[in-house]
Amino acid sequence: MENTSKTSCSAWGSWWRLPLLLVLVLAAIFFTRGRGLWNAAPKAEVDAPPAAAGTAREPVSLSIDFGGERRRDFESLPWHDGMTVAGLMSEATSLELAQMGSGQGAFMRAIDGVANEGADGKNWTYEVNGQSADRSFAVYTLRPGDRVLWSFGPRR
Numbered sequence: 638m639e640n641t642s643k644t645s646c647s648a649w650g651s652w653w654r655l656p657l658l659l660v661l662v663l664a665a666i667f668f669t670r671g672r673g674l675w676n677a678a679p680k681a682e683v684d685a686p687p688a689a690a691g692t693a694r695e696p697v698s699l700s701i702d703f704g705g706e707r708r709r710d711f712e713s714l715p716w717h718d719g720m721t722v723a724g725l726m727s728e729a730t731s732l733e734l735a736q737m738g739s740g741q742g743a744f745m746r747a748i749d750g751v752a753n754e755g756a757d758g759k760n761w762t763y764e765v766n767g768q769s770a771d772r773s774f775a776v777y778t779l780r781p782g783d784r785v786l787w788s789f790g791p792r793r
Contacts, residue, residue, distance in 0.1 A: 699729055
């Protein structure tokens with residue numbers, strides 16, 4: 638009986654070539670980064686004030702106008718990079734929100750139990766810094782110091 642456990646030099650003899658190639662490529666990357674040939678990250682803007690990672694620079698505010706004399710104000714909510722109006726509203730933990738959909742298709746159905754009345758009635762709309770919003774609250778990105786106002790009323 639012949640021993641079939643012998644392996645061909647060509648089948649197993651080149652197994653080391655791929656790891657060696659990978660080591661050489663990684664070494665070239667580290668070498669070029671160390672020499673400054675590649676920028677590891679873009680430089681920060683000169684006029685942007687330095688801020689510690691994850692800290693709020695300037696708070697944002699949220700006001701909910703239910704009509705009549707009922708109003709809720711949330712001043713000085715912490716802003717963070719990438720915050721949307723939806724994210725701001727989740728910071729106001731005492732608010733009861735009912736929305737439908739997500740992303741660009743998100744729609745606010747009710748705030749604190751006050752629900753939209755449909756095309757001929759009162760509905761929720763929002764504005765940022767006095768300007769009516771032109772997109773869904775779930776994708777509207779806020780900046781530090783922004784003021785968000787939700788109003789329940791007839792269509793403007």
